[in-house]
Amino acid sequence: MAFVSQLLLLLSCIICHALIASAAGEQSYKILSTSSLKPQAVCSEPKVNPSSSSGATVPLNHRHGPCSPAPSKKEPTFEELLRRDQLRAGYVQRKFSTNHRGGGLQQSEELKVPTELGSSLDTLDAPACTQLGAEANACSNSQCQYMVRYGDGSNTTGTYGSDTLELGSDTVKEFQFGCSRVEEGFGDKTDGLMGLGGDAQSLISQTAATYGRAFSYCLPPSPGSKGFLTLGAQTGTTGFATTGMLRSEQAPTFYGVLLQGIKVGGEQLSVAPSVFSAGSVMDSGTIITRLPPTAYTALKTAFKDGMKQYPAAPSRSILDTCFDFSGQDNVTIPTVALMFDGGAVVDLDANGIIFGSCLAFTGTDDDESTGIIGNVQQRTLEVLYDAGQSSRDVFANRSRTSPICLFGFVSGTVITWLPRRAYSALSSAFRSGMRRYPRAAPVGILDTCYDFTGLSNVSVPTVELVFDGGAVMDLDSDGIMIEHCLAFAPTSDESFIGNVQQRTFEVLHDVGQGIFGFRSGTC
Structure with a gap:
């Protein structure tokens, strides 16, 4: 019975997450836990699950994190990561801009794929070796040799051959791949690199007959969490926002998209769509997003305006918009949304905005650069x-507001957002009941805060939420305040109930009957 209860709780929380987040409308701020910016020693559960697909799915773990079956013993420093990232970005931009033929899409995360290969490597004939182009490295003992240099300075040399590849129950005969003999610049226990680009040699192209040139992934939001990689098309794109895919016959390895604008704090920046006309490469191997300088300047200016409560910190390598979060458990940051051609809008997660206490964006050399x-x-x-779609190529994304990419039993929003008039009345009444405590400075979007220095316990007024039909939700004291502030904020859009207010309640979502239920004392 305990197992059944846990299963029901998981399903309930997943549905709760989807409904609450979808009702959020245009949020202007997000709350980021600073613990997510620090190294993690424990792998979090549960494992995330992909959407429905007829293909094969494997776990995706960060190569330097505790979830990896063979984590690196020596993790690169933050500055070294950014140095390599700049090399990688320059490599991608040169390849895409000059229409040179590139290699597969290099994953920055470790891919542990349950595959099986035979004991012998079949020799490829001259035509197959010739198709490697500049990466071919002549022949040795009648075997095709290759040398690949990656954008971050690493390289691998070995024999290019073929064998039967097994992915779960699927078999791919005469699968061509490189068997590395000499490697430089990797420095960890990574088994190899999986090419997900559009070139003929990539896994995606060679398995097109089986998986239809389609794949999806959910990257772990932190080294201590898990993701997945799925080969094969989805059974449907419900819940996905889609935009056209930009491709180049001269550079088929890359997948491009066309940005049209950016929102910060729910407000669109005054940047003309033409600024993004050079296009952008979707690249899982590059860490930081590169924007045209005009767009990046507007983004960081608006972002700084929403971060005035935090001291500025020195730049870190290519990141010049950094903050000092010392002593903070949670910080409030402006929302950032990317607007794509065709109307797709992607609202970034808080962990998709900040990287190492800095805004995770930088500028390209000029507005004409990719x-x-x-x-x-x-x-x-x-x-x-x-x-592989015959009508149009698409890049699609599904945000974590669906149960597809869920990391932990959390709803998408921390605090509750109320209509401005309702919030004003609540804040005024709450302050009247808290006159014995000194007021403290606002913390981001939270403007009703107090100084509890030296106090072990404090008395707070009760707060009840009254719903249609007569249901009354008497909030727990931990559901009224977060840190030392009233855990509510005003909004001009749709209101929604955050997870702070749901603490200590069993929350029932009965979609079949169209009702919500709240029961205290069970959590």
């Missing part, structure tokens, strides 16, 4: 690449 959508911004999104 942009890049990096993997930080893709966190908590299920990102679908479907290059």
Whole structure:
């Protein structure tokens, strides 16, 4: 019975997460836990699940995190990560801009794929070796050799051959791949690199007959969490926001998209769509998103305006918009949404906005340079690449507001947002009942805060939510305040109930009967 109860709780929380987040409308701020910016020693559960697909799914773990079956013993420093990232970004931009033929999409996360290969490597003939182009490295003992240099300076040399590849119950005969003999610049226990680009040699192209040139992934939002990689098309795109995929015959390995605008704090920046006309590469191997300088300047200016409550910190390598979060358990940051061609709007998760206490964006050399959508911004999104559709190529994303990419039993919003008139009345009445305590400075969007220095316990007025039909929800004291502030905020859009107010309640969502239920004393 205990197992059944846990299962029901999981399903209930998943539905709760989807409904509450979808009712949020245009939020202007998000709350970020600073613990998510620190190294993690424990792998979080549960494992996330992909949307329905007829293909094969494997776990996706961060190569340096505790979820990896073989985590790296020596993790690169923050500055080293950014140095390599700048090399990678320059490599991608040169390849895309000059229409040179590139290699597969290099994943920054470790991919542990349950595959099986035979004991012998079949030799490829001259035509197959020739198709490697500049990466071919002549022949040795009648075997095709290759050398690949990656954008971050790493390289691998070995034999290019073929064998039978087994992915779960699926078999791919004469699968061509490189068997590395010499490697430089990797420095960890990664088994290899999986090519997900559009080139003929990539896994996606070689398995097109089985999986239809489609794949999706959910990148772990932190080293201590899990994601997945799915090969194969979705059974449907309900819940996905879609935009056209930009492709180049001269550079088929890359998948591009066209940005049209950016929102900060719910307000669209005054940046013309033409600024983004060079296009952007969707790249899971690049960490930080690169924007045209005109767009990046507008973004960081608006973001700084919403972060005035936090001291500025020195720049960190390529990141020049950084903050000092010392002593803060949670910080409030402006929302950031990316607007794509066709009307798709992607509301970034808090962990997709800040990286190492800095805004996770930087500028390209000029507005004519190709942009890049990096993997930080893709966190908590299920990102679908479907290059096999006959009508149009699409890039699609499904945000974590659905139960697809869920990391822990959390709803999408921390505090409760009320209509401005309702919030004003609540705040005024609450302050009247808290006159014995000194007021404290606002914390981000929370403007009803108090100084509880030296106090072990405090008395707060009760707060009840009264619903249609007569239901009354008497909030627990931990559901009224967060840190030392009233855990409510005003909104001009739709109101919604955050997870602070749901604490200590069993929350029932009965979609079949169209009712919500609240029961205290069971959590």
